[in-house]
Each structure stands twice: as structure tokens, then as C-alpha cells.
Amino acid sequence: MMSGCFAHRSPWEFFTEDEARTQAALCDQIIPADDYPSASQAGAVAFIDRQLVRHYANHQKAYRDGLWLADALSMAQFGPNLGAVSVEQQYVIALALEKKAPEFFELVRRHTLESYYGSPRHGGNRDAVSWRMLGLAEPPLRGRAQYDLRLAAGTKR
Numbered sequence: 313m314m315s316g317c318f319a320h321r322s323p324w325e326f327f328t329e330d331e332a333r334t335q336a337a338l339c340d341q342i343i344p345a346d347d348y349p350s351a352s353q354a355g356a357v358a359f360i361d362r363q364l365v366r367h368y369a370n371h372q373k374a375y376r377d378g379l380w381l382a383d384a385l386s387m388a389q390f391g392p393n394l395g396a397v398s399v400e401q402q403y404v405i406a407l408a409l410e411k412k413a414p415e416f417f418e419l420v421r422r423h424t425l426e427s428y429y430g431s432p433r434h435g436g437n438r439d440a441v442s443w444r445m446l447g448l449a450e451p452p453l454r455g456r457a458q459y460d461l462r463l464a465a466g467t468k469r
Contacts, residue, residue, distance in 0.1 A: 333395025
């Protein structure tokens with residue numbers, strides 16, 4: 313018998329592969345790609361997955377139930393689960409989910425926005441795409457900024 317060293321390892325800490333695809337579809341309905349990457353392309357799914365085993369752990373049940381509902385709605389209306397249908401069909405399901413489970417949809421919306429516009433060090437906003445989109449310089453990490461001490465002391469250059 314082979315040991316587990318050849319076993320498939322998921323990149324996800326909380327999500328299953330199917331849940332991650334469903335989550336990506338929902339995130340991309342909230343922030344779709346245009347001239348800049350979509351939410352999932354900017355790391356929203358990775359961010360939410362990571363946070364669900366940390367700071368968002370109290371939302372695990374809501375995500376399991378909500379993603380199951382999103383897939384159930386998709387399968388009932390279109391056949392495949394949400395991650396496997398067209399973008400237009402994903403939009404129809406996102407609207408239905410927003411009506412059927414508004415608390416869950418709001419949670420996903422809020423977490424997607426936190427991911428997209430937050431600090432890249434938390435796993436979202438890959439390559440600071442949203443900050444570049446807004447024309448913002450990437451802010452320095454607190455406590456690590458380089459200051460010109462002559463200016464701080466009031467001296468001239």
C-alpha cells in the first residue's frame with residue numbers, strides 16, 4: 313500500500329474543489345473582469361478560503377449552506393452546478409440567491425469587496441490590482457515606511 317505522499321492535495325483550506333468553483337462564480341458576479349481582473353482572478357476565493365479557517369470561522373456554516381443552495385438553484389434551473397454554467401446563467405442564479413438567502417449573499421458580497429480592495433498581504437487584491445485601477449500607490453506597511461528624517465525634523469534638503 314502506498315503512503316499518502318502521492319495523494320492529491322487540495323490548494324484549499326476550507327473549500328472543496330466544487331465549492332471553490334461556485335465561490336469563484338459568485339465573486340465574479342460581484343466584481344466581473346473588465347480592463348482589470350475579476351474578483352476571482354485577483355485572489356478573492358483564496359482570500360475567503362483562508363479567512364474561513366481564521367477570522368471568518370464563525371461563517372463556515374453559512375458558506376457551506378449558501379454554496380450548497382447556489383449549486384442546488386443552478387442544478388434545478390440549468391442542470392450543472394453554478395461553477396459549470398455560463399456567465400449569463402450565473403447572473404440569473406446570483407439574483408435568485410440574493411432573494412432566497414439575502415444574508416448569505418450580503419456576506420459573500422462584503423467578503424469579496426474586502427478581498428478585492430484590501431491589502432494583498434491577506435491573499436486578495438493580487439498584485440494590488442484594485443489599487444492600480446483606482447490610481448493609488450501601494451501604501452507602505454505600517455512601521456516599515458522609510459521616512460526622510462531631515463524633513464520630519466524640519467530641516468531643508
